[in-house]
Each structure stands twice: as C-alpha cells, then as structure tokens.
Amino acid sequence: MSINLIHAIQSALTDEVVAQLGERIGLPPQATRAVVTTAAPALLAGLMHKAATLEGARSLFATAVSPDVDARIAEQLPHLTDSTRGVSELEGAGRALLERSLDRRAESLSDEVAVQTGVPAHATHAITGIVGATMLGMLKQHLLKSQGSVGQLPALLSHQMPLIAPYLNDRLLGALGLGTVGAFTGGVLGQLKAVSAHIEHPMPAAKPTPEVTAAVHVPADAVVGEKRRSHAWLWWLLLALGLGAALLAYLFPGSFAQLQHRAGDAVGESAQPAAAQPASAAVGASGELAAAVAASDGVASMVTGTVQDAAASAAVDAASAAASASASVVAASGAGVAGGASGVGGASGANGASGTSAANAANGAARANGASDAHQPGVAAAPSKNSQFAFSVNEAGKPTFTATVGSEAEKTQLIDELTKRLGQNNYSANITVDPATKPADWLARLDGLVPLMSVPGAELKLDGTRIELSGAAANAKLGWQSALKSLFGASYDVGAFDPEHAVEQATANFRSAVKALLTGNPTCVAADIAKVLNLQVINFGSSSARVPAAANEDLGQSARVLNACARNGRVAKLEVAGYSDNVGGEQANLQLSKERAEAVRSYLVKAGVPGDSLRAQGYGQAHPIAGNDTASGRFANRRIEFSAQQ
Numbered sequence: 001m002s003i004n005l006i007h008a009i010q011s012a013l014t015d016e017v018v019a020q021l022g023e024r025i026g027l028p029p030q031a032t033r034a035v036v037t038t039a040a041p042a043l044l045a046g047l048m049h050k051a052a053t054l055e056g057a058r059s060l061f062a063t064a065v066s067p068d069v070d071a072r073i074a075e076q077l078p079h080l081t082d083s084t085r086g087v088s089e090l091e092g093a094g095r096a097l098l099e100r101s102l103d104r105r106a107e108s109l110s111d112e113v114a115v116q117t118g119v120p121a122h123a124t125h126a127i128t129g130i131v132g133a134t135m136l137g138m139l140k141q142h143l144l145k146s147q148g149s150v151g152q153l154p155a156l157l158s159h160q161m162p163l164i165a166p167y168l169n170d171r172l173l174g175a176l177g178l179g180t181v182g183a184f185t186g187g188v189l190g191q192l193k194a195v196s197a198h199i200e201h202p203m204p205a206a207k208p209t210p211e212v213t214a215a216v217h218v219p220a221d222a223v224v225g226e227k228r229r230s231h232a233w234l235w236w237l238l239l240a241l242g243l244g245a246a247l248l249a250y251l252f253p254g255s256f257a258q259l260q261h262r263a264g265d266a267v268g269e270s271a272q273p274a275a276a277q278p279a280s281a282a283v284g285a286s287g288e289l290a291a292a293v294a295a296s297d298g299v300a301s302m303v304t305g306t307v308q309d310a311a312a313s314a315a316v317d318a319a320s321a322a323a324s325a326s327a328s329v330v331a332a333s334g335a336g337v338a339g340g341a342s343g344v345g346g347a348s349g350a351n352g353a354s355g356t357s358a359a360n361a362a363n364g365a366a367r368a369n370g371a372s373d374a375h376q377p378g379v380a381a382a383p384s385k386n387s388q389f390a391f392s393v394n395e396a397g398k399p400t401f402t403a404t405v406g407s408e409a410e411k412t413q414l415i416d417e418l419t420k421r422l423g424q425n426n427y428s429a430n431i432t433v434d435p436a437t438k439p440a441d442w443l444a445r446l447d448g449l450v451p452l453m454s455v456p457g458a459e460l461k462l463d464g465t466r467i468e469l470s471g472a473a474a475n476a477k478l479g480w481q482s483a484l485k486s487l488f489g490a491s492y493d494v495g496a497f498d499p500e501h502a503v504e505q506a507t508a509n510f511r512s513a514v515k516a517l518l519t520g521n522p523t524c525v526a527a528d529i530a531k532v533l534n535l536q537v538i539n540f541g542s543s544s545a546r547v548p549a550a551a552n553e554d555l556g557q558s559a560r561v562l563n564a565c566a567r568n569g570r571v572a573k574l575e576v577a578g579y580s581d582n583v584g585g586e587q588a589n590l591q592l593s594k595e596r597a598e599a600v601r602s603y604l605v606k607a608g609v610p611g612d613s614l615r616a617q618g619y620g621q622a623h624p625i626a627g628n629d630t631a632s633g634r635f636a637n638r639r640i641e642f643s644a645q646q
Contacts, residue, residue, distance in 0.1 A: 042172040057154050095129035393458045403429070448483075
C-alpha cells in the first residue's frame with residue numbers, strides 16, 4: 001500500500017488547472033507552479049510530523065477520511081478553478097483542513113513560500129490552501145481504494161521522505177515548527193515506524209506477576225526424610241548373594257570355575273573396540289546401567305560417576321559430528337557405557353573399562369565427523385551466487401520486477417511484500433529461485449525502496465551488495481543515491497550508472513590487455529584473441545550504424561593485433577557479431593545489429609586485416625547478457641562481440 005503523493009498532486013494539478021488557477025489569482029503559470037512545487041513537500045513533512053505520534057496518526061487518519069475531504073478532487077479541480085468563486089471555496093476548505101491536519105495555521109508556511117518564490121503572500125496563501133485540499137483528497141482516494149487503515153498511514157507517509165527531502169530547507173520546516181532538515185529527517189522516520197508497529201501490534205497491558213519464591217513452601221520433613229533414606233537392605237542382599245556364591249563354589253567347584261571363565265570372556269568382549277558391538281547390545285547395556293543406578297544411589301555412585309564423566313567427555317568431543325552419523329559410532333558410545341556397567345563388582349575395573357570405551361567412542365565419532373565433512377554426498381555446497389533484484393517503472397508509474405533468490409520462502413516473502421505495498425494488479429514480476437544463491441539480506445530493507453517503485457522512469461539494479469541507479473532514479477535532484485546509502489548502510493555500494501564512465505573503464509582494461517598480448521610471443525589462437533577484443537566497448541549512437549570516433553583508437557589496436565598474427569602466417573578467423581537491446585521492433589533491431597557488425601568489419605579490413613578472416617553477422621536482441629530492465633543492462637546488450645569462426 002504505497003503512493004507517490006508528490007506525483008499524485010502534480011498529476012491532479014495539471015497544466016490546464018495551474019493555468020486557470022494562475023489566471024484567477026493573477027499569476028503566470030510558471031509562478032503558480034513554483035508555489036505548488038515549494039509548498040507541497042513542506043506540507044507533506046507537516047503530515048509526517050503529525051503522524052509521528054499515536055494520537056496524531058489517529059487524528060490525521062480521521063481527518064483524511066472525513067466527509068470534508070473530497071476523494072474526487074482530481075476530477076473536480078478543472079471545474080473549481082474555472083471560476084473565482086470556486087477557487088475561493090477550495091482555498092477556504094483547504095486551509096481549514098490543513099489547520100486540522102497540522103495543528104497550526106498554514107499562513108506561517110505560505111508567508112515563507114512567498115519569500116522564497118517572490119510571489120505575493122495573498123497568492124501563496126490561496127495556492128497553499130488548494131495544494132492542501134488536493135493532497136488530502138489524493139490521500140483519501142488512495143486509502144479508500146486500497147482499503148488502508150490507520151496502522152498503515154505512518155508507513156505510507158514515511159515512504160514520501162526520499163521524494164520530498166531534496167526540496168526541503170531549514171526555513172520552510174522552521175515555519176512549520178519542525179526544526180532543521182537534519183533534525184527532522186533524522187528523527188521522524190524512526191517515530192513513524194514505532195507508531196505503525198504499535199498500532200498494528202499493540203503491546204498487551206502489563207499484568208502484575210506474583211513473587212514466585214514467596215509462594216513456594218518446602219516442608220522441612222521432606223528434606224530430612226530424603227537424608228534419612230537408607231540402603232541397608234542392599235547390603236543384606238549383597239551379603240546373601242556372596243554367601244550363596246560361596247556355597248555354590250563349595251558344592252560345585254568345577255562348574256563355578258567355568259562360570260568365572262565365561263564371565264571373564266564376557267568382560268573382555270565388552271572392552272573390545274566399539275565398532276564390534278551391535279547397537280542393540282549397547283542399548284541393552286545402557287538400560288541395565290540405568291536400572292543399577294536406580295536401584296542404589298550409594299553403591300552405584302562410584303561407577304556411574306566415572307562412566308557419566310567419560311560419556312559426557314565423549315559426547316562433547318563428538319558434538320560436531322553429523323546428525324546422521326553411522327551405526328558404528330552410535331554403537332561405540334553405547335558400548336562404552338556397557339563396558340563401564342560390567343565392572344560393578346569393582347570400582348577400579350569400572351573406571352578402566354568405561355574410560356577406554358568412552359575414549360574409543362569419542363575418537364570414532366571424530367573420525368566419522370572428518371569423513372562426513374570430506375565425503376558425505378548429502379552435504380550441499382555453500383551458496384556462491386549473489387542474489388539479484390531489479391526493477392524499472394514505466395511512464396504510468398507501474399513497475400516491472402526481476403529477481404533471483406535462493407529459496408521458495410524468499411520468493412514468497414518478496415511477492416507478499418510487493419503485493420502488500422503496491423497492490424496485486426499494480427506490478428509485474430519474474431522471480432527465479434536458484435538454491436546456489438546467497439540469502440537476500442536486502443529483503444529486510446525492501447520497504448524503503450517502495451517510494452522509488454512508483455517514480456516514472458526510475459530504474460534500479462541490485463546485485464549482492466551493489467546497487468546501481470539509472471533513469472529517473474539517477475537524477476541527483478531527487479536525492480535517491482544519498483537516500484539509499486542511508487537506508488542500506490556502509491556495507492552496500494550505491495551508485496548511479498554513467499555510460500561515459502563505463503566506456504572509459506572498458507577502454508582502460510582493453511588497452512592494458514592488448515599491451516600484454518603484444519608483449520613477447522603473442523598468441524594467435526582465435527578464441528584467446530576474441531576474449532581480448534571483447535573488452536572494448538563500441539558505443540554506437542542511437543539508431544546509428546556509424547562507428548563512433550571515440551572507438552577509432554581501440555579498433556586500430558584490434559587491427560594491430562590481428563595484423564601481427566597475419567604477418568606471422570597465423571591468421572585468426574573471427575566472427576564479428578552485432579547485438580541490440582529490446583527497445584524498438586525486433587526486425588529493426590536485427591537489421592541495425594547487422595549493419596553495425598558490418599561497419600566494424602569494414603573498419604578493420606580498411607586497417608589491413610584480411611577480409612576473408614572476418615565474417616559479420618547480426619543477431620538483434622537475441623542472446624542478451626544482462627537484463628533489459630535497466631540502463632546498464634541495455635548498455636551491455638548493445639554490443640559487438642568477437643568469436644572464433646566455427
């Protein structure tokens with residue numbers, strides 16, 4: 001839900017309306033337009049200041065949607081300004097609405113406008129009132145059309161800052177009591193954001209929280225009773241088991257010796273490398289250990305203390321292992337615990353078994369982790385491509401977007417944000433998902449770009465952390481470059497596309513490469529030469545196939561390289577291909593691209609390059625190397641490209 005209110009006001013106050021208004025007031029159209037251009041940004045700043053508080057936003061919204069504001073003001077202006085009475089009524093209504101909206105009379109502003117424009121004060125008073133009525137009318141029309149709410153009003157107004165900032169000055173803002181430009185722009189956006197967040201997501205009323213500690217009562221006998229718990233019965237059980245074992249040894253000495261031998265083998269097997277133990281055995285051993293711990297806090301504490309410490313150490317060492325570690329690693333850690341449990345009969349035996357097995361488990365997990373990182377096929381490579389986002393706005397103010405993001409979630413987020421801010425039918429988009437693309441951090445700052453998305457002729461291209469402005473967005477008077485630097489911060493490189501600078505940079509790179517190519521024993525492989533020749537930029541004039549004078553020296557260097565190969569009997573056979581952008585008809589572009597390719601070929605042949613080594617071909621707008629939605633993309637696509645003949 002966004003609108004360029006400055007553009008909306010200018011669209012409503014057409015040249016015809018401005019001429020009629022000036023005639024009724026006694027001003028030429030240029031002076032009338034100057035007052036409109038000066039007053040409108042300052043009035044918008046006043047509305048932003050009003051909406052920067054919770055009550056102010058609600059009051060302003062109520063005023064904007066009230067019956068006193070005409071949502072059809074754009075249709076009514078030609079009739080209202082056609083008579084002195086209509087102008088007078090419109091002026092009075094506008095000044096009254098401004099007083100309600102700004103909480104002050106507008107005369108202080110119109111007096112300053114008179115000083116800055118040289119227009120008599122009585123005329124600036126009238127025009128300022130009419131601008132106010134128009135501004136609120138266009139705002140109401142947008143709110144009704146988009147079904148906007150008071151919670152969306154602060155955000156909508158914050159989007160106007162880049163549009164009005166270039167036209168504000170300290171004296172205009174001072175007339176409205178808003179301080180300096182720096183103080184206003186530095187504080188109002190944060191206030192508007194806070195108000196919007198509070199209205200859309202109000203903080204719940206704080207509830208008193210009782211003191212938790214005061215409500216907790218622990219009976220004294222509960223603690224004492226815990227201390228008095230005894231395991232005396234366990235000692236009697238152990239004594240009975242010992243006597244029973246002695247009796248069995250006395251009655252069946254041979255059988256008991258075999259039993260001891262088997263038990264020793266079992267203990268030895270439990271201490272073998274963890275990979276030899278099945279996972280089920282490890283789980284069973286862990287269960288037996290848990291049962292032993294539950295049975296006796298006193299006797300088992302000697303064993304469990306050692307086993308748990310070793311197991312914890314192994315777990316810390318293996319914490320970085322992949323979640324899908326192999327069954328042998330799982331069995332190893334389980335076998336370590338089982339080995340510890342098997343030594344309940346003697347504390348020293350338990351310590352030795354558990355420590356060795358836990359260490360084996362940790363080492364096995366570490367080895368598995370290394371192997372997983374190096375060879376595991378399921379691990380995806382880290383994203384390496386920059387996310388991209390670009391848009392261009394047509395003369396009607398409708399933007400077209402292209403983007404490449406790394407996930408469906410980011411694509412959905414982008415579409416949802418654009419639809420929320422612009423409306424479902426007010427834009428077109430082509431968004432591609434490529435899993436190799438890095439996260440689109442700029443999505444968090446998309447809201448600040450919304451005002452630019454409605455500026456006719458504006459173009460923006462974002463590639464990773466580089467932002468390039470072109471078209472109307474590159475107009476220094478609009479201040480978009482500085483606004484986006486502030487929005488995105490120092491981590492982003494924000495600049496405007498300059499074709500002359502692009503040609504200069506390409507020329508420097510080309511001449512450096514030619515110098516290196518001609519040094520020593522130059523290569524005459526056609527593909528290698530083509531790479532160097534393609535560094536130059538031949539910037540033809542619009543709809544022209546005449547080689548520009550600025551390209552003569554570079555083409556002369558190209559001929560020098562090709563002639564050097566020909567003299568050595570190593571003629572490089574190349575295709576000279578011409579390409580265009582997508583502006584204009586397809587057939588016309590195809591013909592123009594062919595004529596440009598032939599012009600370059602003719603230039604090289606005149607410079608001595610063998611004619612049969614060069615073939616010219618035009619491809620029109622086929623095979624673009626960049627998007628055609630920005631000036632830099634179209635510039636890149638309008639190219640001469642050399643390649644080895646097939």
